[in-house]
Amino acid sequence: MSEECAADCASSMHNGVKMDIQNKYIVVLEDDAILCDNFSKNLEKCLYQLQSEDWDVLFGAECCNLHVNPPVGKVVERLDLARGTCMYALNYGAGKRVYDIYEKQNVIDKPIDLWFNSIAEPNNIRCFWSNPILVFQGSCSLFKSSIR
Numbered sequence: 043m044s045e046e047c048a049a050d051c052a053s054s055m056h057n058g059v060k061m062d063i064q065n066k067y068i069v070v071l072e073d074d075a076i077l078c079d080n081f082s083k084n085l086e087k088c089l090y091q092l093q094s095e096d097w098d099v100l101f102g103a104e105c106c107n108l109h110v111n112p113p114v115g116k117v118v119e120r121l122d123l124a125r126g127t128c129m130y131a132l133n134y135g136a137g138k139r140v141y142d143i144y145e146k147q148n149v150i151d152k153p154i155d156l157w158f159n160s161i162a163e164p165n166n167i168r169c170f171w172s173n174p175i176l177v178f179q180g181s182c183s184l185f186k187s188s189i190r
Contacts, residue, residue, distance in 0.1 A: 068137060072128045074180035075103070081176055087117050088172045089131070095120070098136035098168045102176035103128035105155070110171045118170045124158035129177035139165065 067089065078084070088100055100118065105126025112119040124130075132140065143161050144150065150157045162169055 066134050067131050069131045075128050076178045076180045078176055091118050097170050098133050100131040100170050101125040102172040104175045104178045110173050112173055118172055121171050122162050122169045124155040125171050127155045128179040
């Protein structure tokens with residue numbers, strides 16, 4: 043990954059978490075995100091089910107063909123790892139926590155999804171994955187990638 047691209051992804055995360063102060067949750071999309079059919083409806087289902095969970099991050103993008111199979115009747119499952127960052131939602135307060143971790147480290151020295159993985163467990167960041175997939179990464183199919 044080029045340094046410019048890594049910096050752009052980190053910058054998106056950085057700007058998104060600053061908005062956390064004003065919202066119940068924020069949704070961060072990369073510039074090549076392709077929303078799946080019924081994106082809004084399926085995102086609402088995920089967020090509705092997460093109301094009964096103690097959650098920080100919802101990863102909703104397709105990445106490396108990684109999937110979860112939540113229990114019957116559920117559309118989210120806890121798995122404290124990132125699944126790509128083409129689309130994720132941060133719960134109120136989680137954005138500030140992630141921002142504070144970034145401020146302490148003052149660097150994101152790896153692709154943002156791997157950085158999330160490196161900070162999740164030691165900082166008790168509760169990650170969930172959606173099923174169905176909410177977003178596909180366009181640079182994997184429709185758009186030319188500047189990092190591949």
